[in-house]
Amino acid sequence: xxxxxSALIAVxxxxxxxxxxxxxxxxxxxxxxxxxxEVRADRTVTFRLLAxxxxxxxxxxxxxxxxxxxxxxxGLWSVTVGPLDPDIYSYxxxxxxxxxxDPRNGYVKTGRSTSSLVQVPAESPTFYDAREVPHGAVAxxxxxxxxxxxxxxxxxxxxxxxxxxxxxxxxxxxxxxGSGDDDSGWxxxxxxxxxxxxxxxxxxxxxxxxxxxxxxxxPQPKPGEGAEHYIRNATAFxxxxxxxxxxxxxxHYRVNAEAxxxxxxxxxxxxxxxxxxxxxxLDQFAWIGAFSSGGNLRGKTDDLLADAKATNKKLxxxxxxxxxxxxxxxxxxxxxxxxxxxxxxxxxxxxxxxxTWRLWRPYLRDFLQRLFTPASSDSAKxxx
Amino acid sequence: xxxxxSALIAVxxxxxxxxxxxxxxxxxxxxxxxxxxEVRADRTVTFRLLAxxxxxxxxxxxxxxxxxxxxxxxGLWSVTVGPLDPDIYSYxxxxxxxxxxDPRNGYVKTGRSTSSLVQVPAESPTFYDAREVPHGAVAxxxxxxxxxxxxxxxxxxxxxxxxxxxxxxxxxxxxxxGSGDDDSGWxxxxxxxxxxxxxxxxxxxxxxxxxxxxxxxxPQPKPGEGAEHYIRNATAFxxxxxxxxxxxxxxHYRVNAEAxxxxxxxxxxxxxxxxxxxxxxLDQFAWIGAFSSGGNLRGKTDDLLADAKATNKKLxxxxxxxxxxxxxxxxxxxxxxxxxxxxxxxxxxxxxxxxTWRLWRPYLRDFLQRLFTPASSDSAKxxx
Numbered sequence: 001x002x003x004x005x006s007a008l009i010a011v012x013x014x015x016x017x018x019x020x021x022x023x024x025x026x027x028x029x030x031x032x033x034x035x036x037x038e039v040r041a042d043r044t045v046t047f048r049l050l051a052x053x054x055x056x057x058x059x060x061x062x063x064x065x066x067x068x069x070x071x072x073x074x075g076l077w078s079v080t081v082g083p084l085d086p087d088i089y090s091y092x093x094x095x096x097x098x099x100x101x102d103p104r105n106g107y108v109k110t111g112r113s114t115s116s117l118v119q120v121p122a123e124s125p126t127f128y129d130a131r132e133v134p135h136g137a138v139a140x141x142x143x144x145x146x147x148x149x150x151x152x153x154x155x156x157x158x159x160x161x162x163x164x165x166x167x168x169x170x171x172x173x174x175x176x177x178g179s180g181d182d183d184s185g186w187x188x189x190x191x192x193x194x195x196x197x198x199x200x201x202x203x204x205x206x207x208x209x210x211x212x213x214x215x216x217x218x219p220q221p222k223p224g225e226g227a228e229h230y231i232r233n234a235t236a237f238x239x240x241x242x243x244x245x246x247x248x249x250x251x252h253y254r255v256n257a258e259a260x261x262x263x264x265x266x267x268x269x270x271x272x273x274x275x276x277x278x279x280x281x282l283d284q285f286a287w288i289g290a291f292s293s294g295g296n297l298r299g300k301t302d303d304l305l306a307d308a309k310a311t312n313k314k315l316x317x318x319x320x321x322x323x324x325x326x327x328x329x330x331x332x333x334x335x336x337x338x339x340x341x342x343x344x345x346x347x348x349x350x351x352x353x354x355x356t357w358r359l360w361r362p363y364l365r366d367f368l369q370r371l372f373t374p375a376s377s378d379s380a381k382x383x384x
Numbered sequence: 385x386x387x388x389x390s391a392l393i394a395v396x397x398x399x400x401x402x403x404x405x406x407x408x409x410x411x412x413x414x415x416x417x418x419x420x421x422e423v424r425a426d427r428t429v430t431f432r433l434l435a436x437x438x439x440x441x442x443x444x445x446x447x448x449x450x451x452x453x454x455x456x457x458x459g460l461w462s463v464t465v466g467p468l469d470p471d472i473y474s475y476x477x478x479x480x481x482x483x484x485x486d487p488r489n490g491y492v493k494t495g496r497s498t499s500s501l502v503q504v505p506a507e508s509p510t511f512y513d514a515r516e517v518p519h520g521a522v523a524x525x526x527x528x529x530x531x532x533x534x535x536x537x538x539x540x541x542x543x544x545x546x547x548x549x550x551x552x553x554x555x556x557x558x559x560x561x562g563s564g565d566d567d568s569g570w571x572x573x574x575x576x577x578x579x580x581x582x583x584x585x586x587x588x589x590x591x592x593x594x595x596x597x598x599x600x601x602x603p604q605p606k607p608g609e610g611a612e613h614y615i616r617n618a619t620a621f622x623x624x625x626x627x628x629x630x631x632x633x634x635x636h637y638r639v640n641a642e643a644x645x646x647x648x649x650x651x652x653x654x655x656x657x658x659x660x661x662x663x664x665x666l667d668q669f670a671w672i673g674a675f676s677s678g679g680n681l682r683g684k685t686d687d688l689l690a691d692a693k694a695t696n697k698k699l700x701x702x703x704x705x706x707x708x709x710x711x712x713x714x715x716x717x718x719x720x721x722x723x724x725x726x727x728x729x730x731x732x733x734x735x736x737x738x739x740t741w742r743l744w745r746p747y748l749r750d751f752l753q754r755l756f757t758p759a760s761s762d763s764a765k766x767x768x
């Protein structure tokens with residue numbers, strides 16, 4: 001063997017250095033020896049953080065409240081939680097008052113809030129897992145937004161067997177994320193693509209295209225402008241969606257543009273957006289959903305409420321769900337009562353849980369099964 | 385206005401709470417008032433972190449070494465750097481010895497190392513920016529890997545005007561990421577899609593498909609098994625690429641399967657992989673590149689070196705580049721010398737810089753322009 005090839009091999013001796021070499025990687029002494037999170041078969045999970053100089057470390061996770069971590073002699077902090085229900089949970093470490101992601105865990109969510117994610121798997125793959133079924137594709141799709149004067153990004157799911165050149169047109173769902181996420185949230189955390197794959201394979205949902213636009217149309221609010229900013233963002237988002245996203249999708253994907261083949265739904269901020277846009281554009285969206293939604297409907301429900309008969313005729317499904325322990329539960333409950341009192345046909349699903357993805361994945365599974373079926377609109381009509 | 389609609393509006397009053405409510409979001413007191421990073425027109429950048437209880441905070445960034453941050457009376461740490469060259473930089477905060485991402489910055493890289501990213505924009509959009517040109521699409525594509533017994537993910541760029549049903553077949557580049565990244569790295573950090581869009585629009589590169597597979601075929605190494613793990617991973621990756629990724633791509637995308645229309649290239653670990661796979665499969669890849677590469681070529685260059693004439697006939701381009709300040713520079717330099725001594729036609733580009741994305745974006749720009757052109761292979765032949 002010659003010298004230069006030996007030299008190239010010599011990099012192996014450097015491997016630990018090599019793997020740690022990126023200038024700004026989250027590297028600390030000994031980090032390669034630490035496993036975090038460690039998910040066991042009994043569904044207990046241990047979290048670890050090497051932080052010898054730190055006074056206090058705690059775990060904040062969707063599995064419940066703040067849990068102090070304890071330090072061993074080497075400066076390794078740890079805590080074990082569970083057994084947890086099979087699910088995907090987000091968490092951060094509180095390091096002397098600074099919320100950080102887990103430096104040993106590459107499953108991190110992006111968007112306006114950053115956190116680490118951990119999956120506690122079920123015994124067999126569940127409705128949001130990748131199963132042995134045909135898989136659709138998810139496109140990270142950039143498009144020019146004239147209304148916002150920017151090139152923007154959305155994610156687009158096309159179902160298994162989608163072929164851009166065939167003649168079939170697909171029904172389309174506009175699926176909106178929450179304020180802490182970005183347009184990757186519904187696939188990266190919400191697993192919308194696998195949920196759709198599994199439902200389609202089981203013939204529980206129609207093959208459909210799912211468009212996941214970016215709901216933050218404006219930059220982050222400045223100090224003190226929260227509420228005002230929220231309204232301005234909703235308006236800007238509506239323009240982007242109706243004037244840019246939808247025309248782009250209809251030009252580049254084979255979607256059916258009829259209201260009866262088009263749904264809008266979202267979670268939290270996105271739920272508010274789906275109601276605000278959907279309920280004021282019933283000629284464009286016959287299927288509307290809102291998961292744990294919050295937002296401003298000022299003046300947006302007047303037409304809807306004024307003529308229940310006309311509204312019910314246009315609306316194939318108005319599907320609202322919220323966790324009973326969600327801080328937004330009461331306003332959703334009140335909205336349900338208002339719709340009932342005005343005889344607007346709708347469904348309200350009050351489930352156990354708070355304001356987390358643990359509810360939104362099953363909500364999506366349930367909602368997608370109701371879409372684009374004559375049965376749903378028939379039963380809605382029958383209920384009148 | 386009725387009570388329930390008013391109640392829905394009332395959520396506005398809750399907006400700050402609403403935006404901060406996600407259980408595990410990186411929320412700390414006052415975080416919504418903090419801007420970090422703040423990039424100014426003069427290309428100075430201020431980084432900020434609220435951490436009243438912490439003893440020491442420093443900034444580690446690709447813009448150079450460790451920089452202590454200073455604390456004001458409110459517990460806000462900050463440091464200003466620059467003016468910096470226009471570029472995209474990664475950084476972390478060192479919080480009493482714990483490397484963390486910036487909780488105020490949603491631009492975070494995923495993969496085996498986690499860090500925050502910040503772009504210092506050039507005066508006008510540069511080669512890796514989204515410009516007013518036609519844009520290709522990037523698919524997040526899942527595929528079943530029989531060789532690894534898992535469903536795996538890759539990213540696939542299709543050029544503007546790609547139409548799955550047209551008859552044109554496109555040349556294809558297999559573009560491999562480094563050990564700190566995952567298959568999203570080349571688009572999310574490397575901007576490979578915009579680099580290709582811009583080159584294609586300027587007629588500087590052929591319309592091509594770029595396949596970005598996941599280079600970590602095995603789970604993270606356990607303590608002490610670094611070098612051994614590295615070799616096993618390279619072997620497992622090669623199987624996945626040749627037996628699963630490429631057949632899947634050829635079934636689902638209109639790529640040309642001839643060696644003369646197929647390139648393989650990568651950075652760091654991915655550069656080592658592209659040499660290891662490419663140089664042993666010249667019947668499958670006529671265009672090979674390696675950026676700042678490291679890896680194990682033991683026994684892999686014997687055939688290549690044994691018959692330079694046969695090798696040079698098959699190889700349209702062997703393009704190697706490395707930063708002069710990279711810790712891997714010497715082994716790349718030695719490999720260049722070996723290839724020269726054995727009369728293997730190739731190029732070696734030694735540039736200023738270390739082991740960072742600041743080099744890999746321009747390397748990709750330069751490499752893509754050389755691909756699939758008769759000129760490159762002619763000039764290679766002429767050079768013999």
